[in-house]
Amino acid sequence: METAEEQILESVVIRFAGDSGDGMQLTGTQFTNAAALYGNDLATFPDFPAEIRAPQGTLAGVSGYQIHFGSKKINTPGDTCDVLVAMNVAALKANIGQLKIGGTIIVNSDGFDSKNLRLANVPEDQNPLENGSLDKYEVKKLDITKITRLALADSGMGTKEIDRSKNMFVLGLIYWMYNRSIDKSIEFINSKFKNKPQIAEANIKLLKAGYHYGETTETFNARYEVKPAEMAPGVYRSIMGNEALAYGLVAASVKSKLPIFLGTYPITPASDILHELSKYKNFGVRTFQAEDEIAGVCAAIGASYGGSIGITTSSGPGIALKMEAIGLATVLELPLVICNIQRGGPSTGLPTKTEQSDLMQALYGRNGECPVPVIAAATPSDCFNMAFEAVRIAAQHMIPVFLLSDGYIANGAEPWCFPQSKDLPEIKIDFAKPTEEKFMPYARDEKLSRPWAVPGTPGLEHRIGGLEKQHITGNISYDAHNHEFMVKLRQEKVDKLADDIPLQTIDNGAEKADVLIIGWGSTYGAIKTAVNALLLDGKSVAHAHIRYLNPLPKNIGELLKNYNKVLVAEMNNGQLIKILRDRFLVDAIGLNKIQGQPFTTEEIKNKLSEILG
Amino acid sequence: METAEEQILESVVIRFAGDSGDGMQLTGTQFTNAAALYGNDLATFPDFPAEIRAPQGTLAGVSGYQIHFGSKKINTPGDTCDVLVAMNVAALKANIGQLKIGGTIIVNSDGFDSKNLRLANVPEDQNPLENGSLDKYEVKKLDITKITRLALADSGMGTKEIDRSKNMFVLGLIYWMYNRSIDKSIEFINSKFKNKPQIAEANIKLLKAGYHYGETTETFNARYEVKPAEMAPGVYRSIMGNEALAYGLVAASVKSKLPIFLGTYPITPASDILHELSKYKNFGVRTFQAEDEIAGVCAAIGASYGGSIGITTSSGPGIALKMEAIGLATVLELPLVICNIQRGGPSTGLPTKTEQSDLMQALYGRNGECPVPVIAAATPSDCFNMAFEAVRIAAQHMIPVFLLSDGYIANGAEPWCFPQSKDLPEIKIDFAKPTEEKFMPYARDEKLSRPWAVPGTPGLEHRIGGLEKQHITGNISYDAHNHEFMVKLRQEKVDKLADDIPLQTIDNGAEKADVLIIGWGSTYGAIKTAVNALLLDGKSVAHAHIRYLNPLPKNIGELLKNYNKVLVAEMNNGQLIKILRDRFLVDAIGLNKIQGQPFTTEEIKNKLSEILG
Amino acid sequence: MTTLIDQTAPKLTPKDFVSDQDVRWCPGCGDYSILKQVQTVLPDLGRPKEEFVFVSGIGCSSRFPYYMDTYGMHSIHGRAAAIATGLKSSRPELSVWMISGDGDSLSIGGNHFIHLLRRNLDINVLLFNNQIYGLTKGQYSPTSEKGKVTKSTPMGSIDHPFNPIALSMGADATFVARTMDRDPKHIQQMIRRGYEHTGTSLIEIYQNCNVFNDGAFEVFTEKTSKKNETLFIENGQPLIFGDNSDKGIILDGFKPKVVDLTQGYSASDCWVHDEQDQVKANILARFFDNPSIEGHLPRPFGVFYAIERPTYNDLLNQQIAYAIEKNGEGNLDKLIAGKETWTIN
Amino acid sequence: MTTLIDQTAPKLTPKDFVSDQDVRWCPGCGDYSILKQVQTVLPDLGRPKEEFVFVSGIGCSSRFPYYMDTYGMHSIHGRAAAIATGLKSSRPELSVWMISGDGDSLSIGGNHFIHLLRRNLDINVLLFNNQIYGLTKGQYSPTSEKGKVTKSTPMGSIDHPFNPIALSMGADATFVARTMDRDPKHIQQMIRRGYEHTGTSLIEIYQNCNVFNDGAFEVFTEKTSKKNETLFIENGQPLIFGDNSDKGIILDGFKPKVVDLTQGYSASDCWVHDEQDQVKANILARFFDNPSIEGHLPRPFGVFYAIERPTYNDLLNQQIAYAIEKNGEGNLDKLIAGKETWTIN
Ligand SMILES: Cc1ncc(C[n+]2csc(CCOP(=O)(O)OP(=O)(O)O)c2C)c(N)n1
Ligand SMILES: Cc1ncc(C[n+]2csc(CCOP(=O)(O)OP(=O)(O)O)c2C)c(N)n1
Ligand code: SF4
């Protein structure tokens, strides 16, 4: 019964929005998996409140999930959406601004009753479903609550439980609209509710109900087809940043033969790395949920001393607490990987929102002259690469390494043509071995790295500590010139790392142009899309994305000279730009967004256009 | 019996050096007081080991105290010394490098026996008293130990106790050499050993013995006179930086009528501020020795919320621990003064040595965009002014303020023409009062400061916290634009403080010149002296000393344009220079010393001369 | 806005303590009840509301101050005790309350917690123990039972949990009590007792997190099991519990034993609770078995221990007063001048 | 440098544990004796020296590792417990020792300290208690007695001090002991017992700081008073002390009382020490009066409490082993691929 006409689209953005309890994150994730398996390229953006479950029906309680999928290369979750699912007034109110003119709204009309209007602070006489304010959109009004209750009337479940299945109806409907199979979601439901067959059945029933609703009713006069994207050949999966980061660490552990020890304390949005790694005990991964962040990082340092690769994960406030210990690790010259999944600051700030405002903290947040390498991941899948790199640098150079990610890529998803284990490079580690000579714990190799001598090795007994050490012997030294020498040596050790990282490349655009836009971290997708568009318009613009923030790649200074203007886009009030201005005395311009939200492509395009004049 | 000829000198540098147990710090302080009371200008530099009492006789155990006093303006403790007192081989070995050719050495010959030679790692056949290596100096060899034992033979004291009085003999001798009265020291001894008259008597006996030794023996063929300095009229006292800092806080407390609450944890070299303030309970000063630094700063924040001026003191590693809480105070917008008495870093580093390497930490050491004012004291007495300023800014602007000092000025002394209470400005504080309207805790005045409403005030009940707040109401807000607005507002609040601080002046030299040397903090004296000398030589050089580091005085950009070259001298690896380069794109040059020791005048002169060409 | 300085001001009601902010806990969360009981008790304490200050850390429970129309601070994770210490030391006349969770006070804030107890500041501590990290969505906490499967312990937790009452006793607390979210009257009673105690009053509150740890305290709160699984202790009263108050606790040497009061034992055989007996309070603190163990002891609720000891805030302010009395109010000019000065004309 | 893998290698001597660094404590400091006793005991433990690791925080006492010719780390203030936890969890076969001071472990490091005890990692903790901050030159510490005049408390301290033994019991330590710097044989005995214990062994060592707190433990260490002021407890032995072993401790209900064994009481009346009795260990822990108080109890030395409980390090490594056994060693390709993949050709 194919009543609806079929249209082919290049890409679509859907935003699911509802109450925290409405299961929008799950709906989004399920649709994401289906789109990924279908072969679309995609990017997602979950956007949820800081409360576990803020009061139902209120603006504070709205939880959103946006997916952008298409048959072309997708770099961002989309500035605006084509379809908005709104489970209640609050969800509509909070998200309508993002909907394209002419876009489709699927609303649960039950969520627009007097109570919901009141909770969302909408006067009774301004019900958006009735006051004409949605005239510029295509509104599909469904009483999803009612349908759900009817469908499950004789399931024997209570109303509260029944209502919780509403999202499955929505999912089914959207599957139908975009011509997707519901099979994988059925599999998922069956496995999720393995021990609650009644609930599994109810969910499946509604999923099908939603699908059939689309097919049967004439609510929708069109059905859409978004063809698979043309992507490089290979095997793909869908991946989120925190997952990728955890895999990257495990991969590096396998490739270096160093067991992982994670010392950490839960904090949003970093906790998922702990959750992931705690599952991989059969890789020899030890996870230690410590009493606080300080204990987390210190335990990691203890483990590194013992020959593991010590890792610690956190977000801004937790990272602040770790700084004293990171200073210790710097002087001990032990490997340590510090993952900061940044969120909105300062202080507790906006815990569930994204930001890039901890770069300066990573670079300078310790007492004394205490330089450490800092690297940053650009996309969800890039978290894998950079986590691998962080371990490699830390272990081969005997140094603590900061890996910066943020809430946006940590929770965002994209298709990933993942590598094979055999194609990943080995990370060669040589533990110190006893020799005839007296062991010198602060002797150095050509990388200026010192030997890693692990307890249990006969003959290499030695003591290390946080007081200034004598060059070579590692004994305590209060000598004035030794101190200056060691401070400079630790700096040189970081600087020399520039020999062991890739040169900076231009990601997009010409080697010489009018404007160079520089980004780092999660702004990659938005900048890429914006620059792509401008290049198509024939604009003289280029994009460089810095993954290695300290030391900077050796050629950056040279590269900057090839552009008349330099724009530095950051989700903070201007941090990388300070470094570039200081280092290269270049009059770079800042594009800054500090809204807990990623850049839109438009914002970047507009700024670039303004500069291009 | 005036056998010795008298010479008049403009200034003299004496360095007392001995074992940690030899009482050199006390000797130095006593002589300092005497010189100060006599009317000399002076500067001092105590230099002691990290251990409480490192093994006797070793290089690690050497404790030194240098005093530079004169009839002219004295700005530094002196690059080199005229007189070196060395109580043993180790003390001689560690300090001989600082003695001027032709200078006088007073040695305790008993400290050069086989045991002492061995402890100081000097081969038996290279006893410096015998191998001619001291030929270029005037060596006065005295067996001070023997004299002391003889003098106190029938005191009834044990040898160990007797030996501990050696330093009094030295002090008496030096008093004689420089024509000073021993009366004040006798007073001091009597009051110090009020309950131990036997020890008091022994000390006085030796003090006199030293004095008489100079007078009687013909060891010294000259006696020196250093006339009082020409100083501005006024009442003077001798002052050390940490003392001055504590007084400045108390003065600000009196002038603002805000009681002081100090929440802190001991750490070198900041502990003395706690020790000082804990004595002033009759000023209503509450000191809380907390369980750690975090509790210290948090308790101060709690007290500030209650209407006290919350203060916390520490050094690098402790400051690192406080950062999360300082972020909270920034968002709470409560007054807080954070005093960092900097020491050698990173990590535990060189706890008893000086450094200026925590500037970046103060500016950027927190998560998120978290700007706070940073100011720095330039000399021991300037600690008074800047502590007063820190309280004023914190309380009037409702903001945490960093006050930077360091080990050098914290323990160094100088004469101080101290102010009268009546001449100090009032610090006007208006606590919020109930009005007809609903209280808005985040409403703002023209300084962008919010009201300070203290618990106990009826009608002003309100809640504050570390989550992002809504403008004006202070309620939690996750709104994207409000967040950006608040981040910028907090930055603007700091920037606007520039209206409330003095413009930058040129301390020395012309308004336009070839080279401008910029310093901050404790480098003041050395730069001043060096620039003075070069100006006398007719060189085109000037000195600006920055006390307000964030925000910078408004005219700094303009001022920099008046000089062809800018040199930034810092006891770190280049921190302020980064800020200036970033802000003003000026190709400033760095002069950096990271040796745990202050700059010498020579070092600065040499660098300036090199640049002047 | 009424001004409450006037002593003849109308008596406060619970509503006066309700702030204008929406309460944002999950529906069904045990925190609601605790909030309500605090709002119920406060008006009765005869204190103007501007004298109350609620200080919290971070966690679901720590959102509490926002919902109270008093002074309040939602601070940072684990540090409420330290902030409250500064406030109470400098403003001893205020009524300072600390709100915290098992993570907030026993994990990251553990050090401030034990130091607060030993210093004995006059602060009322409400410790919301839900045996889970609620706000960060369900990791195990220092009070979670061994073997607990959570997001961070897929194979079960291997940490031996703290016994908060025993830890508090070890830290020399002067007032130690336990209550539960589902017994409003008892919470009210404990809050009142805590308020009346001069010194730090530690009140552990079993609080159900129905999202991440539902039913953790079910055996103690559900009608069917409550009477047999809980032991309500009262000063001077024998330890009796059970469906029909038919069970008692006796001490066999130092070993507590459950006896059947219908079978040869009577109330007068039972151990009589004495709040001032440290040894017995320690024994009671160890009534902490897993309720699924055969022959386990019931879980005590009520005041375990309450003694008087000078508070830090009193001692500090006494020193201040004494210093002023002895040396006179500080004279700034004298202070700055120090002992020795000289004059240059 | 000899390699010690060889089991037939020559037996180690104390000298083998002396590093090449000069010992830099003040002459007369109690730390010297403790160092010596550790160096005396270690060779007897039958372990190659490369398996020993000493981890310390910051403080005079924390310089200890530098003087031991073993692996060691002098870390940062208060964090030794956390560092040792990471090391022992990942390298359970090493013999891990933690050296710390009363400030290091009970002030800034208090939280890690109590968490270490509850988790029960197999680590030997030597807590050098000198009731003062030595390294920072003499401020009072969390174990200093009330009223103590120090640099930071010119009018006397107002903090009620921790009782480290009671605190450790409250934190569910499995091994709790006390000894003193001036009793070499006893330290050695305690160190051996601690080493043999599987789990965290907390050994509090009274240590004289002759520069900033001289004589703090004089009544316990001086010949003239020692016998009457100290009570050496041994498992299974009656609690007897006094100049001629003429005094005993009996329990009057729950109240310990000193009795005169020459006057009607005999050894068999005395309380017999049982290391596994938590209640009695708690009572002993409270033998903590100021020795100047009339009728005070003697201060106990020895093992207060010792029970077995699975260690965190064992449990963690068992989970690892079990996971490998159950799921096979991790396959990286499988992990990365996850559950669902698709192929583009
Ligand atoms: C410094 C820091 N670390 C970690 C966090 C993340 N965090 C917030 S609340 C919390 C634990 C919450 O547990 P609990 O204290 O028991 O409170 P509940 O939510 O269960 O009421 C954690 C780990 C944080 N906000 N700050
Ligand atoms: C983070 C930090 N805070 C403070 C200090 C200063 N500090 C070093 S040791 C110490 C206390 C020493 O006391 P204790 O632990 O009892 O050791 P002791 O010297 O008495 O052996 C303090 C406060 C420090 N080094 N680091
Ligand atoms: S997560 Fe648990 S503790 Fe937090 S509000 Fe929800 S039910 Fe309450």
Ligand code: SF4
């Ligand atoms: S200060 Fe005290 S504890 Fe430290 S080394 Fe000296 S005597 Fe020992």
Ligand SMILES: [Mg+2]
């Ligand atoms: Mg909890």
Ligand SMILES: [Mg+2]
């Ligand atoms: Mg100590």
